[in-house]
Amino acid sequence: MIEKRQKDTVSEHRFPGSIIVMGVSGSGKSSVGERIAKAYGYPFIEGDALHPPENIKKMSEGIPLTDDDRWPWLAAIGRKLAENAGPAVVACSALKVSYRQKLRECAPEGLAFVHLHGSEAVLAERMQHRTGHFMPASLLKTQLATLEDPTGEAKTVTVDIDQSLDAIVDEALGALGRM
Numbered sequence: 316m317i318e319k320r321q322k323d324t325v326s327e328h329r330f331p332g333s334i335i336v337m338g339v340s341g342s343g344k345s346s347v348g349e350r351i352a353k354a355y356g357y358p359f360i361e362g363d364a365l366h367p368p369e370n371i372k373k374m375s376e377g378i379p380l381t382d383d384d385r386w387p388w389l390a391a392i393g394r395k396l397a398e399n400a401g402p403a404v405v406a407c408s409a410l411k412v413s414y415r416q417k418l419r420e421c422a423p424e425g426l427a428f429v430h431l432h433g434s435e436a437v438l439a440e441r442m443q444h445r446t447g448h449f450m451p452a453s454l455l456k457t458q459l460a461t462l463e464d465p466t467g468e469a470k471t472v473t474v475d476i477d478q479s480l481d482a483i484v485d486e487a488l489g490a491l492g493r494m
């Protein structure tokens with residue numbers, strides 16, 4: 316039923332530009348982003364894959380990234396958006412207003428943000444159960460401290476992650492269709 320509703324929503328009202336699925340580590344950006352990309356038939360870009368090796372090394376060692384670490388990474392994501400022939404769905408933490416502004420400048424056809432929001436307890440639980448990922452759960456606190464809430468920004472929806480993946484994707488697709 317959810318699948319049927321998603322298909323109806325997507326065929327009737329599809330957000331025409333690219334979409335960034337944002338939020339702190341463990342919020343479900345990759346899981347939700349892949350599903351939105353599939354529903355829209357857009358390519359999926361995993362932001363984590365565009366970090367320079369030094370950033371991955373730092374995070375693996377439990378050291379939070381700085382602005383200087385993140386700008387080249389955001390520039391690489393921006394280049395991917397600009398290079399892509401059509402719209403895409405990107406998983407990218409995009410924690411600060413200035414980062415989101417930079418990304419908007421790289422997508423002249425318009426950019427929507429789906430912000431995945433969860434309590435520290437839910438996020439910690441998801442990070443602890445995730446296997447084979449470089450990001451240690453110890454970095455969650457600085458991730459949450461760095462996050463600047465995007466509520467009120469243009470073409471942005473916040474979705475509560477304390478629900479099933481189907482329900483999150485359904486809510487995100489509904490909101491994107493109304494933008």
Ligand SMILES: Nc1ncnc2c1ncn2[C@@H]1O[C@H](COP(=O)(O)OP(=O)(O)O)[C@@H](O)[C@H]1O
Nearest residue numbers: 339340341342343344345346441445478479480
């Ligand atoms: N709605 C959900 N319910 C339960 N587990 C989830 C949900 N969304 C994601 N997960 C799991 O939580 C972990 C973190 O999700 P992931 O997509 O890797 O987040 P991020 O890309 O934001 O770091 C993964 O193990 C994923 O399978």
Ligand SMILES: O=C(O)[C@H](O)[C@@H](O)[C@H](O)[C@H](O)COP(=O)(O)O
Nearest residue numbers: 339340341363380385408410450
């Ligand atoms: O800006 C940052 O500090 C990082 O980009 C971080 O927010 C991001 O979340 C990592 O890439 C970890 O990867 P996951 O989000 O997949 O855990």
